[in-house]
Amino acid sequence: MYWEREFETLERNKLRSLQLERLKRTVKQAIQSPFYKELYQRKGISADRLRHVEAIRELPFTTKQDLREHFPYGFLSLPKRDIIRLHSSSGTTGNPTVIFHNRHDISSWANLMARSLYCAGVRDTDVFQNICGYGLFTGGLGFQYGIERLGCLSIPAGAGNSLRQIKLMQDYGTTAIHAIPSYLGRLYEVFQAEGLDPRKDTDLRLFVIGAEPHTEEQRQRIEDMFGVKAYNSFGLSEMNGPGVAFECTEQAGLHIWEDAFLIEIIDPETLEPVPDGEFGELVMTTLDREAMPLIRYRTRDITRIIPGVCACGRTHARLDRITGRSDDMFIVKGCNVFPMQIEGVLLKVPEVGSDYLITLERINGVDEMIVEVEVKKDWFNGDIARLDRLSKFITHQIRDEVLTKPIVRLVEPGSIPKSAGKAVRVLDKRVFDSVKL
Amino acid sequence: MYWEREFETLERNKLRSLQLERLKRTVKQAIQSPFYKELYQRKGISADRLRHVEAIRELPFTTKQDLREHFPYGFLSLPKRDIIRLHSSSGTTGNPTVIFHNRHDISSWANLMARSLYCAGVRDTDVFQNICGYGLFTGGLGFQYGIERLGCLSIPAGAGNSLRQIKLMQDYGTTAIHAIPSYLGRLYEVFQAEGLDPRKDTDLRLFVIGAEPHTEEQRQRIEDMFGVKAYNSFGLSEMNGPGVAFECTEQAGLHIWEDAFLIEIIDPETLEPVPDGEFGELVMTTLDREAMPLIRYRTRDITRIIPGVCACGRTHARLDRITGRSDDMFIVKGCNVFPMQIEGVLLKVPEVGSDYLITLERINGVDEMIVEVEVKKDWFNGDIARLDRLSKFITHQIRDEVLTKPIVRLVEPGSIPKSAGKAVRVLDKRVFDSVKL
Known part of the structure; x- marks a missing residue:
């Protein structure tokens, strides 16, 4: 045996x-x-x-x-x-x-x-x-x-x-x-x-x-x-x-x-x-x-x-x-992505804070990259259209950078669990047997 | 050593x-x-x-x-x-x-x-x-x-x-x-x-x-x-x-x-x-x-x-x-050629005899396939145009069969040396170090 x-x-x-x-x-x-x-x-x-x-x-x-x-x-x-x-x-x-x-x-x-x-x-x-x-x-x-x-x-x-x-x-x-x-x-x-x-x-x-x-x-x-x-x-x-x-x-x-x-x-x-x-x-x-x-x-x-x-x-x-x-690196829809690329995009958008979290999930059999971004508190004043425009803007900017379209979610400051910490910017919820060889 | x-x-x-x-x-x-x-x-x-x-x-x-x-x-x-x-x-x-x-x-x-x-x-x-x-x-x-x-x-x-x-x-x-x-x-x-x-x-x-x-x-x-x-x-x-x-x-x-x-x-x-x-x-x-x-x-x-x-x-x-x-097989200009394919074409042309010889030569750095074909004696009566038409016809037929264009030469009966014998239909005059691996 x-x-x-x-x-x-x-x-x-x-x-x-x-x-x-x-x-x-x-x-x-x-x-x-x-x-x-x-x-x-x-x-x-x-x-x-x-x-x-x-x-x-x-x-x-x-x-x-x-x-x-x-x-x-x-x-x-x-x-x-x-x-x-x-x-x-x-x-x-x-x-x-x-x-x-x-x-x-x-x-x-x-x-x-x-x-x-x-x-x-x-x-x-x-x-x-x-x-x-x-x-x-x-x-x-x-x-x-x-x-x-x-x-x-x-x-x-x-x-x-x-x-x-x-x-x-x-x-x-x-x-x-x-x-x-x-x-x-x-x-x-x-x-x-x-x-x-x-x-x-x-x-x-x-x-x-x-x-x-x-x-x-x-x-x-x-x-x-x-x-x-x-x-x-x-x-x-x-x-x-x-x-x-x-x-x-x-x-x-x-x-x-x-x-x-x-x-x-x-x-x-x-x-x-x-x-x-x-x-x-x-x-x-x-x-x-x-x-x-x-x-x-x-x-x-x-x-x-x-x-x-x-x-x-x-x-x-x-x-x-x-x-x-x-x-850093993860693969989504065949694209190699470094969180630094995402961070680089977010740093150029003055409206967003410094905290973000990338979550990778398989939704209906397709891998999705979800980017949660903390936005300054005064943006959550009820102006949904304004939030929507910001969300779309960030979505496009990220897509241009990493060649795959993310799902962007704007969240209030403090929403992103600190336990995820500074070093961990990516949560991969897809269940893998092996990620590389 | x-x-x-x-x-x-x-x-x-x-x-x-x-x-x-x-x-x-x-x-x-x-x-x-x-x-x-x-x-x-x-x-x-x-x-x-x-x-x-x-x-x-x-x-x-x-x-x-x-x-x-x-x-x-x-x-x-x-x-x-x-x-x-x-x-x-x-x-x-x-x-x-x-x-x-x-x-x-x-x-x-x-x-x-x-x-x-x-x-x-x-x-x-x-x-x-x-x-x-x-x-x-x-x-x-x-x-x-x-x-x-x-x-x-x-x-x-x-x-x-x-x-x-x-x-x-x-x-x-x-x-x-x-x-x-x-x-x-x-x-x-x-x-x-x-x-x-x-x-x-x-x-x-x-x-x-x-x-x-x-x-x-x-x-x-x-x-x-x-x-x-x-x-x-x-x-x-x-x-x-x-x-x-x-x-x-x-x-x-x-x-x-x-x-x-x-x-x-x-x-x-x-x-x-x-x-x-x-x-x-x-x-x-x-x-x-x-x-x-x-x-x-x-x-x-x-x-x-x-x-x-x-x-x-x-x-x-x-x-x-x-x-x-x-x-049988030889390679010319990247095409695999079996003499039987050439023979098959010639057999369908009633004007030609049963003897032919394929010679492979490197001419100006390019491999050429020369097909000598014995044609019945009465074709060599001075009608060059008639011979030329037959030559072109055979050329096209062979090209359609083996996907590479030969140089066809019509020759009188008995021109093809019998020493080449029945089994040897191909003379490869290209100098090779190694023909296959």
């Missing part, structure tokens, strides 16, 4: 010991990189100081901004000649983020992927079609190496061309697929257009879905359309890519591999740990990466650890759905 | 012994597949009969048609659950060809790729950008695994997006590139448009080119534009993909790895071996593949073994440029 019983079912106290051992090794390794060397020397940090895992809280956080500012080699902890692969974010402007791997890292990642797939019920008898872009996107090679490590018959199908995807499924009796959830809806339409029913005309039994926000409803719909089980996958490129956390066949949360990643859930404002089971920002430390260890990396993903023990017997903690992000 | 000195410089007689041992193993393995089991039982063939490598001539050939007719599992020599990857040809109509690999095969292929790259001068200190489609195309994963095995820093760039390719080269100091030759011309234009000179503004030092016909002139031009050495790669998907034969730094022919492939050069008509050093069809037998051994596979590529010993010290034979193919 397990890919690596000894690791997956390790007693929690032994898991903690393993984590401490690996954390020390990781800190020693990280100090070989220019970034951590400078930082830790300045702060007098050494691996010897770590007497228990919780001592990690004394170490500083690492952010995406750090990665960008020390691009490309500031985090490299090994000589360049030891590196065998890099994955970097796309785009041609500005510094991308890049992750380097040595041979050990690639092998460790492949093993985590194999463990993840096995955990979701994939076996070496499966024919696994990886419908996803290859190349620098981590979903392609990440899954490929994992499928092969597990011993499935892998079909490196790549993305797109639905007719060909269907032909591959039928030619080779594909039983398992990895794809982004939105593509599977499109694929089903092509099945229908061809007069085919995937439940009868294929051997499909299992999907792995991830790399894109989706709801439990979407998962259910996919499962119903294809007559399969669909398991959620979570990962992020800074932590290799896929293979970070995966649902087991219980479908009751995503096991996050704690022998490879040390996780903390923090309050993104106070930066203190939140009580067990409560939502906060996921902070991760690599425990088994040599080329580019990252320590206390702020993922910006908001989630929580599901309390209790999983029926599958794995002792590794389960992540709940990612409910949003603690940082 | 060698990736595997013991194999690459093995004395010829020891190489022959190794080949015999591996050939016997391969035949035993092949008999596990439905296709070879039936064929060899019927013909009373067993591995024990092979007392020397030349005895392979008693075994029947395998053709692409065999692969298609026994699609998908007729050549599979292992249980399906032992297979970890397939690569198949594209397209949605008709039976594709498919090659299956088990773990050993993938590892062996990766090693051959590493050996090939090392042979061309690539080292673990290189930053290797693989500009080529991933997924089912063998150039992507084939090179990826080889680059990593060799220990370069691999950049799995994928195909296209020249600006991004250039940014990757500059961000990470790319020193080596794999790409198809025609893309490199395009890439150079983008460098120029950006006001960049690849000789000054990059660290490029080495290219690997293949998967597409190209001339020695094209290679020279690429080397001059980028200020690099460009090495030819040869492979075909039936023999894994890339990693079959590769130029060493002598650039004096492509070493074909004879510990992994047993090669014969045959007369495509008589099917008998041609004398040493003469041109003929390359026939290949896998010597180190478990999942899907192929025995005496007719590649249809016309080449020869370059006589003599290479200065590099490797004892493995060197393939000359592929000068054409012995089978």
Whole structure:
């Protein structure tokens, strides 16, 4: 039932010991990189100081901004000649983020992927079609190496061309697929257009879905359309890519591999740990990466650890759905939006105050961005038309800036709960399984 | 200077012994597949009969048609659950060809790729950008695994997006590139448009080119534009993909790895071996593949073994440029053409005889298809206009059929040399390094 019983079912106290051992090794390794060397020397940090895992809280956080500012080699902890692969974010402007791997890292990642797939019920008898872009996107090679490590018959199908995807499924009796959830809806339409029913005309039994926000409803719909089980996958490129956390066949949360990643859930404002089971920002430390260890990396993903023990017997903690992000960026209707862009617009409107809150909600299946703006008290004097004009003006200004139209609500000063705080400008009420990969 | 000195410089007689041992193993393995089991039982063939490598001539050939007719599992020599990857040809109509690999095969292929790259001068200190489609195309994963095995820093760039390719080269100091030759011309234009000179503004030092016909002139031009050495790669998907034969730094022919492939050069008509050093069809037998051994596979590529010993010290034979193919299909101006299509057109024209010859030539840098057609003797009575009309008619008919316009030449009966024979309808005078991958 397990890919690596000894690791997956390790007693929690032994898991903690393993984590401490690996954390020390990781800190020693990280100090070989220019970034951590400078930082830790300045702060007098050494691996010897770590007497228990919780001592990690004394170490500083690492952010995406750090990665960008020390691009490309500031985090490299090994000589360049030891590196065998890099994955970097796309785009041609500005510094991308890049992750380097040595041979050990690639092998460790492949093993985590194999463990993840096995955990979701994939076996070496499966024919696994990886419908996803290859190349620098981590979903392609990440899954490929994992499928092969597990011993499935892998079909490196790549993305797109639905007719060909269907032909591959039928030619080779594909039983398992990895794809982004939105593509599977499109694929089903092509099945229908061809007069085919995937439940009868294929051997499909299992999907792995991830790399894109989706709801439990979407998962259910996919499962119903294809007559399969669909398991959620979570990962992020800074932590290799896929293979970070995966649902087991219980479908009751995503096991996050704690022998490879040390996780903390923090309050993104106070930066203190939140009580067990409560939502906060996921902070991760690599425990088994040599080329580019990252320590206390702020993922910006908001989630929580599901309390209790999983029926599958794995002792590794389960992540709940990612409910949003603690940082700037969010995606709505395909547009990347930074709250600073919204703030920039509001600052130019003298009538509004400095408090605003962006709420993202799925309304009738469509994502909406609701912008609540506090307006000076004297505007609420009964002149509805005047308020309406201001609301429309702000709506247009924001749409011009971020390319998607918000729903603007003008509210009285003090309406926006201060608990949301200064740092949290965005509430993402859409229920996501995974917001990025 | 060698990736595997013991194999690459093995004395010829020891190489022959190794080949015999591996050939016997391969035949035993092949008999596990439905296709070879039936064929060899019927013909009373067993591995024990092979007392020397030349005895392979008693075994029947395998053709692409065999692969298609026994699609998908007729050549599979292992249980399906032992297979970890397939690569198949594209397209949605008709039976594709498919090659299956088990773990050993993938590892062996990766090693051959590493050996090939090392042979061309690539080292673990290189930053290797693989500009080529991933997924089912063998150039992507084939090179990826080889680059990593060799220990370069691999950049799995994928195909296209020249600006991004250039940014990757500059961000990470790319020193080596794999790409198809025609893309490199395009890439150079983008460098120029950006006001960049690849000789000054990059660290490029080495290219690997293949998967597409190209001339020695094209290679020279690429080397001059980028200020690099460009090495030819040869492979075909039936023999894994890339990693079959590769130029060493002598650039004096492509070493074909004879510990992994047993090669014969045959007369495509008589099917008998041609004398040493003469041109003929390359026939290949896998010597180190478990999942899907192929025995005496007719590649249809016309080449020869370059006589003599290479200065590099490797004892493995060197393939000359592929000068054409012995089978139906050829590519001209991007169109796949089967001679049967031309023949079909001619058969409908009562005025022409049954003899024709297609010659492919590069004229002023452009590939041209010249179709010589024998016309009944009484047409050559001085009525030039009548001949011209017939020529134009045939030209149009062929263009409608194969989507590219030929140059049609009407000739008197007996003009077409019979030495070209019935089987050879196409003379490819373009000089290719590699006609397919």
